[in-house]
Structures are given as structure tokens and as C-alpha cells.
Amino acid sequence: MLAASPLPRFEAHLLGQAVLGVSRAWLIAHDSDPVTAAQQAQFEALQARRLAGEPMAYVLGTREFYGRDFCVGPAVLIPRPETEFLVECGLQAVQGLERPRILELGTGSGAVAITLALERPDAAVLATDCSADALAVARRNASALGASLGFLQGNWYDVELGSARFDLIVSNPPYIRAHDPHLHQGDLRFEPGLALTDGADGLQALRAVVQGAGAHLRAQGALCVEHGWDQAAAVRAMMATAGFTGVASQPDLAGIERITHGRWAA
Numbered sequence: 001m002l003a004a005s006p007l008p009r010f011e012a013h014l015l016g017q018a019v020l021g022v023s024r025a026w027l028i029a030h031d032s033d034p035v036t037a038a039q040q041a042q043f044e045a046l047q048a049r050r051l052a053g054e055p056m057a058y059v060l061g062t063r064e065f066y067g068r069d070f071c072v073g074p075a076v077l078i079p080r081p082e083t084e085f086l087v088e089c090g091l092q093a094v095q096g097l098e099r100p101r102i103l104e105l106g107t108g109s110g111a112v113a114i115t116l117a118l119e120r121p122d123a124a125v126l127a128t129d130c131s132a133d134a135l136a137v138a139r140r141n142a143s144a145l146g147a148s149l150g151f152l153q154g155n156w157y158d159v160e161l162g163s164a165r166f167d168l169i170v171s172n173p174p175y176i177r178a179h180d181p182h183l184h185q186g187d188l189r190f191e192p193g194l195a196l197t198d199g200a201d202g203l204q205a206l207r208a209v210v211q212g213a214g215a216h217l218r219a220q221g222a223l224c225v226e227h228g229w230d231q232a233a234a235v236r237a238m239m240a241t242a243g244f245t246g247v248a249s250q251p252d253l254a255g256i257e258r259i260t261h262g263r264w265a266a
């Protein structure tokens, strides 16, 4: 039996499951079974990390996204449930198109691009990030999940994209303002700064993604971006000015406009 933990019961169970490699039901049913000293020590090491505030996803090394488990670590943003709406937006945008060409900018763990590649196995998916460490995690996830897609390292569109245009560009770029106090609170303290903030007004990376998209989209190709809770109007204006039509934002389950999309009119 693992020694009593100061963690909330649910979290202690998750760590216990990870250490013993068992289900929650098994853990509860066998809570008086002996554990080895090594298992207890491993549990305590994970518990200490969690008690120090490290996000559970990093402590466990995994996070579920769109029904699949993705490896995560300090090099990548922990995929958020609301980002599943970005995947939905992208899937809807290429519905009915055969063998669509899809580009994700700022892939992090690869959760979005890999999910798109698995949901649309006929698509040619390319994912980029400026972080080599993030791309290593994304490649590992693609291989573990059996997804077939390409990865490139570079600054937004400044990578070898080739001359063929895309049917869809998706991105969840860093959009937190440089001096937002949330960057120093909770889970965000442990996530890579590069994934969270553009180091400016929160719209700089979104501008780069939106303004560069037209040069890489086919006529009527779609751009879907995720942004902050208070950025939808600014992103809609940005997309309309850049030459997108049908620009609209979608609310998440909490009713917050988190995704904005449009079609390239050229």
C-alpha cells in the first residue's frame, strides 16, 4: 500500500496508477496490497514535483487530446481542451476536399497537426515550430500514434514550404501579452515562455500568421487561428484587412470566442 499522500485523492490516484501501471479501479480495490520500496520512492518523487506546483501533465508526461494520449514535457505547451475546437474548425474547413494540403504553424507537442493527420489520413499535413525541442516531442508523438506528416523548424512561414499552396492553415500561436501576470501563476510558470507569449501586445504572432497566410493559401483556402478570450474582434479585423472573406469567430463551450476563421479571397 502506498503511504498516505497530502495530495488531493484524485491526483494521488493518478500518480499511483502511473507508478504501479494499474487502473484506478484496481488501485482502489487493492489499496492494502504491499508495494516495493522502489515503487514508494518513485511515487514520492512524483508527489514532490506535484507538490512543488508542476502541472500534472508534466509530472505524468502525458495529456489526452481529442481522445488520444500525447507525450508532453517542459519543451511544449500542454494541449488545452479548447484547442480541440481548432481541430474541429480545420476539419470542417476541408470537409469534402480530397487530399487536402494542411499546414500547422507552431505545433508544439504536435497535438493539432497529428490529430488532423489521423482524422484525415488522405491529407498531406506539414507542421512547423521554431523550437527544435518541441519538434522532437511532436515527432515522437507522431511516431507513437502512427501519424504520417512532415515537420519543419523555423520562424512562422520562413521555412521550406515549397511552392504548392495549402487548403488550410491552422495555428494556435503564443498570444498572452508580455506583462500579463498570469504568466507567473499556476501551470503557466512551468510552460515554455515561447509557447505562451509573443513578448509584445499579444497580437504580434497572430499578425505574423494572418498577414503571411495569403501567400501560402489556395483561392478559398481557409485560415483557422486560436486566440485569447478578448482578442476575437482584433483578429477578425486583422483577417478582413489582410483580404480574408467570411471572417467569423466561434465560441468555445464556455461561450468565449476563441477561434477565428476565414477564406482567402484571392
Ligand SMILES: C[S@@+](CC[C@H](N)C(=O)[O-])C[C@H]1O[C@@H](n2cnc3c(N)ncnc32)[C@H](O)[C@@H]1O
Pocket (backbone or CB within 6 Å): 076, 077, 078, 079, 080, 083, 105, 106, 107, 108, 109, 110, 111, 112, 128, 129, 130, 131, 134, 154, 155, 156, 172, 173, 174, 175, 194, 195, 196, 205
Ligand atoms: C501556444 S503553443 C501551441 C502548441 C500546440 N499547437 C497546441 O495548440 O497545443 C505555440 C507554439 O508556437 C511556437 N512558436 C512560437 N514562436 C514561433 C515562431 N516565431 N515561429 C514558429 N513557431 C513559434 C512555440 O514554440 C509553441 O510550440
